Amino acid sequence: MLSDSLYQEVILDHARSPRGYGLLEVEHQHIHQENPSCGDQLDLQLIVGEDDRIQAIAFQGHGCVISQASASMMTEVIEGKTIAEAEEIMAQFSGMMTGDSTIDPEDLPGDLPALQGVKRFPVRVRCATLAWHALDALLEAHKS
Ligand code: ZN
Numbered sequence: 001m002l003s004d005s006l007y008q009e010v011i012l013d014h015a016r017s018p019r020g021y022g023l024l025e026v027e028h029q030h031i032h033q034e035n036p037s038c039g040d041q042l043d044l045q046l047i048v049g050e051d052d053r054i055q056a057i058a059f060q061g062h063g064c065v066i067s068q069a070s071a072s073m074m075t076e077v078i079e080g081k082t083i084a085e086a087e088e089i090m091a092q093f094s095g096m097m098t099g100d101s102t103i104d105p106e107d108l109p110g111d112l113p114a115l116q117g118v119k120r121f122p123v124r125v126r127c128a129t130l131a132w133h134a135l136d137a138l139l140e141a142h143k144s
Contacts, residue, residue: 006121007065010114015065020075024058029142033134035126040067044134048142052083059131066124070115071131077110083139093132097125 028045035041040063047056057079059071074093078086093112095103097119105116118128 006117006124008114008117010111011065011069014069014072014111018059018068018072020058020072020079021060022058023060024056028056029138031134031138031141033130033137035063035067035130037123038064038067038127040064040127040130042067042071042130042134044071044131044138046135046138046142048083048139054078054081054083054086057135059134063130064124064127066115066118066127067130070128073111073115074131074135077112078135083142086135086139090132090136094129097129 024045028047030045033042042061044059049055057075092108096105099119105113115128118124
């Protein structure tokens, strides 16, 4: 089934020309995450406004197609969302990766449904969730 394959065109496209790639030029929260099992590296930056809305999000890094595509797709759907909305999307994505039957992958926003095939490759799930762990950590830091 096409929607279940690991390297869909939309994934390759995000990896080739990642959205949200770069550095934010203003003061920001920042975190570095690594996935040693694959060699993926990722730096994520975030600006949260006083209205708890994510005003800007950007990443830099290198690694496999899955890790880069997931980060790219994430920045695309997270920018402009409130923290609560972002947490809801994080939960949906986590559910999709762990095969939670209550989550319909096609309900995920943006291009995220394209990553649903990754769950069949447990080693690659770490690649797909790297950026999301970074986001989770930054939001937790912001709230505390
Ligand atoms: Zn990887």
